[in-house]
Amino acid sequence: MVPTTATAAxxxxxxxxxLSERRVVxxxxxxxxxxxxxxxxxxxxxxAYTEAGYTFLCDYLTAERVAxxxxxxxxxxxxxxxxxxxxGLNFVLYDVLGGGASGSLRSDSQGKALAMALLRMxxxxxxxxxxxxxx
Amino acid sequence: MKxxxxxxxxxxxxDSLDAPVRLVREGRLDYLxxxxxxxxxxxxxxxxxxxxxxxxxxxxxLEVARSLIPYLRSQPQLxxxxxxxGLNPKGCALxxxxxxxxxxxxxxxxxxxxxxxxxxxxxxxxxxxxLLHHMDTGEPLAAxxxxxVSANAYLGAxxxxxxxxxxxxxxxxxxxxxxxxxxxPAAFAFGWGFGDADLDRLAxxxxxxxxxxxxxxxxxxxxxxxxxxxxxxxxxxxIVEMTEDGQFVVTKPxxxxxxxxxxxxxxxxxxxxxxxRAYYTPDVVVDFTAxxxxxxxxxxxxxxxxxxxxTTETYKVxxxxxxxxTAAGTLVIxxxxxxxxAQLSGQIILERLRQAxxxxxxxxVEVLGAGDAVAGVLPRAVDPPEVVLRVAVHDHRREAVxxxxxxxxxxxxxxxxxxxxxxTGRPPVREVFAFWPALIAKSAxxxxxxxxx
Numbered sequence: 001m002v003p004t005t006a007t008a009a010x011x012x013x014x015x016x017x018x019l020s021e022r023r024v025v026x027x028x029x030x031x032x033x034x035x036x037x038x039x040x041x042x043x044x045x046x047x048a049y050t051e052a053g054y055t056f057l058c059d060y061l062t063a064e065r066v067a068x069x070x071x072x073x074x075x076x077x078x079x080x081x082x083x084x085x086x087x088g089l090n091f092v093l094y095d096v097l098g099g100g101a102s103g104s105l106r107s108d109s110q111g112k113a114l115a116m117a118l119l120r121m122x123x124x125x126x127x128x129x130x131x132x133x134x135x
Numbered sequence: 136m137k138x139x140x141x142x143x144x145x146x147x148x149x150d151s152l153d154a155p156v157r158l159v160r161e162g163r164l165d166y167l168x169x170x171x172x173x174x175x176x177x178x179x180x181x182x183x184x185x186x187x188x189x190x191x192x193x194x195x196x197l198e199v200a201r202s203l204i205p206y207l208r209s210q211p212q213l214x215x216x217x218x219x220x221g222l223n224p225k226g227c228a229l230x231x232x233x234x235x236x237x238x239x240x241x242x243x244x245x246x247x248x249x250x251x252x253x254x255x256x257x258x259x260x261x262x263x264x265x266l267l268h269h270m271d272t273g274e275p276l277a278a279x280x281x282x283x284v285s286a287n288a289y290l291g292a293x294x295x296x297x298x299x300x301x302x303x304x305x306x307x308x309x310x311x312x313x314x315x316x317x318x319x320p321a322a323f324a325f326g327w328g329f330g331d332a333d334l335d336r337l338a339x340x341x342x343x344x345x346x347x348x349x350x351x352x353x354x355x356x357x358x359x360x361x362x363x364x365x366x367x368x369x370x371x372x373x374i375v376e377m378t379e380d381g382q383f384v385v386t387k388p389x390x391x392x393x394x395x396x397x398x399x400x401x402x403x404x405x406x407x408x409x410x411x412r413a414y415y416t417p418d419v420v421v422d423f424t425a426x427x428x429x430x431x432x433x434x435x436x437x438x439x440x441x442x443x444x445x446t447t448e449t450y451k452v453x454x455x456x457x458x459x460x461t462a463a464g465t466l467v468i469x470x471x472x473x474x475x476x477a478q479l480s481g482q483i484i485l486e487r488l489r490q491a492x493x494x495x496x497x498x499x500v501e502v503l504g505a506g507d508a509v510a511g512v513l514p515r516a517v518d519p520p521e522v523v524l525r526v527a528v529h530d531h532r533r534e535a536v537x538x539x540x541x542x543x544x545x546x547x548x549x550x551x552x553x554x555x556x557x558x559t560g561r562p563p564v565r566e567v568f569a570f571w572p573a574l575i576a577k578s579a580x581x582x583x584x585x586x587x588x
Contacts (some may be wrong), residue, residue, distance in 0.1 A: 011513060011541040014404065032358075032359035032360060032398055032402065033359060033402070034357060034359070034402040034403070034405070037407065037408050038174075038409070038572075039174070039271070039570050039572055040271075040570075041410070043405070043406075043407060043408060043409060045401075045402060045405030045406065045408070047398070047401050047405075049227060069510055071510025071511075072510060072512050072513070073509070073512065074495075079409075081299055081409070081410050081411055081412070082424075083404075083411045083423065084424065085407060085423075085424050085426055085428075086397075086401035086404055086405070086425060086428065087401075088401060088404075088405050088411070090408060090409075090410075090411055091404050092409050092529075098499070099529075099569075100570055101173070101174060101175050101570065102175050102178075102455075102458075102461075102567050102568050102569065102570065103458060103461070103529065103567050103569055105461065105463070105497060105498070105499035105527035105528070105529055106499060106501065106527075107463075107503060107508055107525055108508050108509060112357075113508050113509050114509060115359075116213045117512045117513050118511070119359070119511040120514070121235065
């Protein structure tokens with residue numbers, strides 16, 4: 001499949017609800033996740049707890065938004081893949097690990113913390129999406 | 136219907152030494168797999184082998200093998216498949232055979248799977264046009280030739296199947312694709328081939344191998360919602376129970392800690408994956424999005440529907456080259472303005488080194504506890520009472536990095552009030568090995584199987 005790739009930051013045009021009508025929750029209210037490395041690249045899997053949450057995140061959690069959120073790590077590009085069977089969005093962030101496992105000077109040289117960082121992203125939630133916590 | 140049970144007792148070199156025995160004791164396994172090789176493990180093994188040609192394998196496995204001897208005696212069906220051989224699978228196998236002999240366990244056939252190591256004929260490969268271009272940059276490996284310490288192709292399941300056919304109970308390999316450690320026993324036990332008719336079953340076994348290759352990561356380790364109730368101290372390592380159509384369940388030994396649920400399995404399904412519709416291995420290309428998960432019982436998740444297509448005519452290659460030296464040291468800073476004082480302390484260390492004539496190619500200061508583990512992304516902590524200062528450097532001059540390791544302690548007297556935590560002594564200097572991913576035509580690589588006499 002052809003992944004969606006972040007290029008220039010684009011405005012959110014996917015929702016009919018205005019921001020003021022929304023409640024802001026952390027992404028962790030809607031999803032769980034895990035991250036890891038491949039060389040100097042990282043992947044972050046975000047898995048929605050519900051179908052409604054997954055449908056919403058497919059629209060909202062774009063590669064552009066994730067690239068913007070991690071701008072401080074200077075990703076050369078961000079790709080997003082969908083795995084609807086596990087209500088998953090898989091993000092691949094290129095060149096974000098400061099050299100990767102051996103060469104990186106960071107304590108998180110392998111991107112293990114990136115999923116936890118992304119789960120803190122503030123999400124303006126439309127009323128119709130019930131955030132359901134985990135099993 | 137015939138079932139085969141495959142357990143993974145270790146996901147990397149450094150994983151729990153007790154897990155394999157606990158898994159074998161409680162797991163009713165047909166096959167125990169043990170994965171020792173992370174991306175850069177081979178480069179570490181290469182340096183060990185340079186110092187001592189008898190080494191170059193994961194020596195932890197000898198300790199594990201010793202602990203498994205009573206179970207090899209009492210469980211005649213049990214077989215062990217491991218990539219502990221690293222850069223010297225024959226040496227590893229000879230050491231295991233010696234160990235078994237000492238323990239009067241002489242009748243366990245041991246097989247060696249090799250041929251993955253490209254270093255001995257790297258120049259010949261270059262000369263024949265196999266340039267091992269870097270998968271990201273396109274640069275040929277010859278540009279780093281003098282500094283290359285390891286170059287290994289990821290072999291597939293076939294030579295392991297052949298080793299099992301020859302009667303091995305312990306199969307010791309060099310670099311193979313992680314999932315192939317699981318694909319091989321399934322293919323052997325059920326008599327699968329590697330043709331077009333087998334692709335979906337190979338895909339299923341690849342999913343199984345991918346799910347268990349990191350040990351406890353599918354049984355509660357790293358689970359987002361793990362808590363005290365998850366009992367990780369007692370975590371059970373994973374078992375797949377597969378039928379010959381490739382359907383399988385993921386589970387763990389009864390009574391063990393951890394958990395197997397839809398969340399732990401789906402987190403691991405996408406772990407270190409790029410495009411989930413095309414997961415490449417030497418055996419098959421798998422569509423992970425075709426898989427369905429179902430919680431069948433407590434700690435039992437059924438995995439169905441995997442499908443695969445024919446794989447490529449190339450092996451992935453993981454090479455590594457020497458790239459200088461690194462060290463990282465920490466101090467604890469307690470008190471008002473801890474964050475600012477820690478940042479300043481980091482700058483003071485680098486400034487003192489500069490005054491002494493040492494400027495580093497790269498340096499990095501983190502204030503852990505302030506939000507620096509993912510700097511600029513995590514929220515900043517507001518006035519934490521204490522933080523950990525971590526300073527790291529990288530340079531091609533070993534003496535520069537050595538000098539850096541001596542510059543942390545002085546801050547205990549010449550830094551800010553509340554500077555402490557210098558209990559571990561000087562940090563060690565570590566050699567850096569840069570990772571070089573590439574592809575090579577399968578026709579240029581010859582996997583080998585040898586049953587030890």
